[in-house]
Amino acid sequence: MAADTPRRILDAAADEFAERGLAGARVDRIAERAGANKQRIYAYFGSKDQLFDRVIEDRIEQLLDAVPFDAVDLPGYAARLLDFNLAHPELVRLLMWHNLERPGVLARLPQSVESTGKKVAALRAQRGDDDWPADRLLGQVLGLVHGVALTGWADPDHVRADLHRAVSRLVG
Amino acid sequence: MAADTPRRILDAAADEFAERGLAGARVDRIAERAGANKQRIYAYFGSKDQLFDRVIEDRIEQLLDAVPFDAVDLPGYAARLLDFNLAHPELVRLLMWHNLERPGVLARLPQSVESTGKKVAALRAQRGDDDWPADRLLGQVLGLVHGVALTGWADPDHVRADLHRAVSRLVG
DNA sequence: CCGTGCCAACTAACTAGTTGGTTGTCCGTG
């Protein structure tokens, strides 16, 4: 077998939860997708809910640190983050489900808090806080990226170019 | 009884679906919340899925046209749209659920298409298309509003002020 | 008597979580 069982279960669960959410996911289906056994799921992760949380923990870092933050070139960072989102729609869906079905949990996740803290600090060191407080500017930029990724009518190249332009105007 | 039965069912279903989504919602609970009867739901709406669609149809207009579009004062429009979102989180949740559990349906809804079309036309008449194509500029603005509403760490007053400032820089 | 509505019980399928029994592998002990 390719990887060890807990790993395969996590991956299969990520797919299932991304497609159907917590309430819509089926434990039997996760077991089948993992090529593993139902009892292994309960042995390793305890319950469906706990498994969902572990999946999020497992993937959140991947999503947060996929694109290295660049306080100097904020428009470029935004564009690269958008590209990652477009390339990994399952992870975006996973986070949306989690936001709806486990409200507030993500905001309290240490990895998330730490990553955001570092970004704010880097941004503050680069630009200072007077023109536009770093945390709030970051919020605008991240909101813009996720928002346009959601709305996403136009083709990716246009969206990326427009996003780059928009963030340039924000920081300019 | 306050309103007629179909109306009460739609309202109760909107609450239930907004809280728990399609898969998480329970028909019995909707009946209870409506102070109505389960068979009435099936008599009027056919199935749980169809009921969900009807709820969306019923509420989509309310959410799309909640804030009259203003092509002249785009920053003000964005701020007012944000305020509506903050004031009606259930409707935002309802749309997020629908986007996940019924992907693509919303984009094909006539009301949605028409509303967007009018906005784009008004924006194009106001600013022209050369500097920034109207449809893509609108996408950026709407994406920004929904994005910051999602991310939403800071307090509403700051978020609104920052959003106003951001959109001002976009259109300026 | 017909339409609207309520109540309660019912079916049939599904679902999270459990249990018992089995196989194979690794590892330390005699």
Add this chain to the structure above:
DNA sequence: CACGGACAACCAACTAGTTAGTTGGCACGG
């Protein structure tokens, strides 16, 4: 080398509760 425990994993059946959707019977107003 042989033996036996510990462990990881599989399979299948099971429990107990839930859930969408149905049916039959009753009350009331026009």
